[in-house]
Amino acid sequence: MEHSNLTKFQALAPGELGKGPFAVLIAEDRVELASSLDHLHSLGFKGIIVVAPEEVEVPDAPADTTARQHIIRHPSRRPGVAVDVVNALIEKVPGQWIHYCYNGEFLFFPFCEDRTVGELVTWVMEERREAVLTYVIDLYAGDLTAHPNAVDLDSALLDSSGYYAETRRGGPEGDDVMDRQLNFYGGLRWRFEEHVAKPKRKIDRVGLFQAQPGLRLRDDHTLSNEELNTYTCPWHHSLSATICSFRVAKALRTNPGSRHDIPDFRWHKSVQFQWSSMQLMELGLMEPGQWF
The missing domain is CATH 3.40.50 (Rossmann fold)
Known part of the structure; x- marks a missing residue:
């Protein structure tokens, strides 16, 4: 339709x-x-x-x-x-x-090769969770001469290291520590941060959630219900997912302000993306929580 x-x-x-x-x-x-x-x-x-x-x-x-x-x-x-x-x-x-x-973005969750998103959200609801925190993991072509827009599914690379988190603060004065919330960084936004506006450097996104009356998505990829922005529940580790994305690489290669400053995205921590949820879990970029 x-x-x-x-x-x-x-x-x-x-x-x-x-x-x-x-x-x-x-x-x-x-x-x-x-x-x-x-x-x-x-x-x-x-x-x-x-x-x-x-x-x-x-x-x-x-x-x-x-x-x-x-x-x-x-x-x-x-x-x-x-x-x-x-x-x-x-x-x-x-x-x-x-x-x-x-x-140019692709959702991966634990065991997604054999389990559907419907099975995933059923499990998450059994865990009394209403959202899955996702991390946007940058993908990029290894050969920018052959792929000038940095998009190449067949030989996509990703960063195997260089990810970190900071305490998220909020409240009226902006100095209250938010319970079980962190700002996550890494990938191309971290390595080429001089070309990325500060509000856009985070890689966390509440990319899968249950709709509720009155709920609103905000410009910073968080939701108006703060519990849905948490990375874990109070009693154990929660399942997380990734969104593997060419979007930042494509933008850095097409924007005039950065295009000529980046001849190559590769560095010593670049690895071939295997299009595998197991690889993402082994790299620590998402975890299954209690879902096996």
Whole structure:
């Protein structure tokens, strides 16, 4: 189903979209749009909403999928578009789970090769959790001469080290320690931080969560319910996930301010990405918690 603009999508009646889990894919351009969309279908999302301008052709859903695919025609590079669309979806599907990402991004969770996202969120709810914290792990091409936009699925690299966390503070004066919340950093945003605005250097994103009445996604990729921003529950380690993303590498290679300063993304901690949840767990970039 195609919606001519965001207003038309917002006019849908609650429940009209059916059951989830849902994925929102923001198509900023055509780069790896088809592969990102195929990946969401392979994970078992029941509804996929693609946000794309008129000039971006959106591939049809695979013939063997039962997922409902919606297209919202909307300027996808406009600031705040993810917030606007996700918050509109939250209002339509209370109680359902939502993931959001951009083209060139790929959600991985523990054992995702053999388990669906539906099985994942069922387990998380049994753990009395309503969100899964995701870490955005930068992917980049090893050969920027052959792949000038830094996007190459076949030989993608990632950083195997260099990730760290800082205490997150909030409150009226901005100096209250937030319970079980941290700001996470690393990857290309850390190594090339001089080219990345400070508010955009974090790599944590509440990328999978259960919609609730009144819940809002904020510009910094956190949610208005602070418990949903926590990395763990009080009683044991919680499952986490990753969003493996070419988005930062592509931006650094296409923006005039950084393009000529970065001849190569590789360093001594670069490793080949195996497109494997086990590799991500072994590198410590996500953990299964109690889910085995």
